[in-house]
Amino acid sequence: MRVSKLDALYAVMVNELKIISREPGGLVLLVLLPYFIAGGMAFIASFFARVTVGVFVRQFLGFEVLMLSLIMVQTGARFLWEERGGGRLEFLLVSPTGMYVILLGTLLVMVLVNIGAFTIASLPILYLNYGLVGMVKLIIALLTLFIGLLPLYGIGLLVAGIIMRLNDADTVANIVTPILTILSGATYPIYVLPWWIRGLVYILPMYQTFYSMYMEITGNASLNLVINLVLSAIAYLSLGVTTYAALERDFRRRGT
């Protein structure tokens, strides 16, 4: 029986969704954690400064974007490593479905799950602050989030290359996570940074995603920001795919 690429993609996505739904607690955590982190930080900050609702909404969005970004990078970075550890990578490489379809399927599912979590988590805050208009703006912001999460998977695939070469996922993750966190620029004013670090913040997609979404929600949407984000998605996904292609060549030549 011949299976079309679309059918295969659908099957991969359903399979991935089933794997994720095995841990419903993890999905609940995705919704609750931003409240704990943003709420905790607001609590600490409130002893030194007046934290207005507007500031809290901005910071909440920033934490959400940061958290989901890190999840996307981790997904891309750890997928090949975990498949190899579980002895499934060899099967995937010889599967007629093709690894690119599998990677695309996992990418799309993670993006959709993250967008779902973001929607549930931010709905109450945005509704209380902006009313029904905020809901409409949220839809536009979700589209931006969709575009913004794609390049992060590309970065994850780049990191996967390093993990496979060094053969140590934890060490690499422990280096990459704090660096990406501080370079996210999503929870603080980036003008306080030295110019060269600010440059790195602009190059990475987290700040662009956060700032575009924040501008859209506050009614100051900018097409330029979205275009930058689309270009960023193309660039990082291309880099990620190129890295993966090199890795796959290596796997096939020398074994995983």
Place this chain on the structure above:
Amino acid sequence: MQPSREISGGGALNELIVEVWRGLRLLLSRPSLILINALTAPLWLAFFILTLRGFGVLSLGRQILQLFLWAAYAFTLYSSWLWGFGHGLIQESSEGILESLMSITRGLLNHIIGWGIAYAIYSLLDFAALIFSFYIVFGLVLEIRHPLILALSIVLASLELLLISTIYAMLVIRLRSSWVITNIVQFLMPVLGGLIPSETNKYVTLVNEHSPIAYPFVLMRESALGYLEIPIPIPYQLIISLVTVLLLFAMTALLVRLFDRRLRYEGKLGLA
């Protein structure tokens, strides 16, 4: 599984030493990870401070930074004991190590205490990483007014967390997504456990005064900074901390016995 063997004093001590040594070797088996954690700690601190800036906090005095250091240490302790130690026990159970240990040692309590002592020694590295981070980011030099009381408070806090993490691990060990609960508990428990300095709010003072698990953490700040946070003399605070640890120990010993018996005779993991 075979019933537990009788415990004799000398043999139990030897076993405890073996457990401590085993734990230390395990914890120090990946020096690259330890080094990276120490080197990336200043990045996390810088991110925290930058985020406060995002909330509108423009400057922080030296005294506030000293308080932040102790609050950061308290959070690190809570978080790392719950994750590293508590989940370490859960992982041992899922990998079948607990059953093997039970068949060759005199009891789980010995294993838990030994592994806990090793973890307490290891967690001093987190403290060192924090001191290093505050120095790198702010040029802050740690102030300690009463080193002996500080050392005592760190020991008491570690013992308290060892026992709390053990009880917690035994309660959630059967849950498939225990990590989700730990993620939430690691934020809630420190609030009740003395993480927030009392001078921030009168309600915080009330919590710190009435929560027995808060005392070692309050004592840490008081001994380092040299002033009383709650209106109770230091010796009394030490006694309350010690009694809390002893009560927790009695509770843990009882629950571990129950846990051990259920696993040994019924093959069931956990207390629930």
